[in-house]
Amino acid sequence: MINLTVVDREGKPHELEGPTFMDLNVMELCKAYGLPVEGTCGGMALCASCHLYILSNHGLSPASNDEENMLDQAFFVQPNSRLGCQIHLHTGLDGLVVQLAKE
Numbered sequence: 001m002i003n004l005t006v007v008d009r010e011g012k013p014h015e016l017e018g019p020t021f022m023d024l025n026v027m028e029l030c031k032a033y034g035l036p037v038e039g040t041c042g043g044m045a046l047c048a049s050c051h052l053y054i055l056s057n058h059g060l061s062p063a064s065n066d067e068e069n070m071l072d073q074a075f076f077v078q079p080n081s082r083l084g085c086q087i088h089l090h091t092g093l094d095g096l097v098v099q100l101a102k103e
Helices: 026-032 065-073
Strands: 002-007 013-018 051-054 081-083 097-100
Touching: 002 026, 013 026, 065 081
Parallel strands: 002 097
Antiparallel strands: 002 013, 051 081, 051 097
């Protein structure tokens, strides 16, 4: 299990605990905790409804071409923007802090 902090769109932090053995991603974990993340495309990097900002200094794998293309079409994109559906939970993400992007 790892711990993540998700800051919602009102600025309130939520402490989440997620399993690393189920191949879940950050979007799915947020949805499981009832946070307002749609994930309309089901995690295929086709919609950007799970757009978030990485606030901590974790070494994430680079965004795929599909993720980059979707972020190019999203609103409020920042240099630290990522799609939650493309960040799979693993032990190296323990302590990750993200913020949900504006809708």
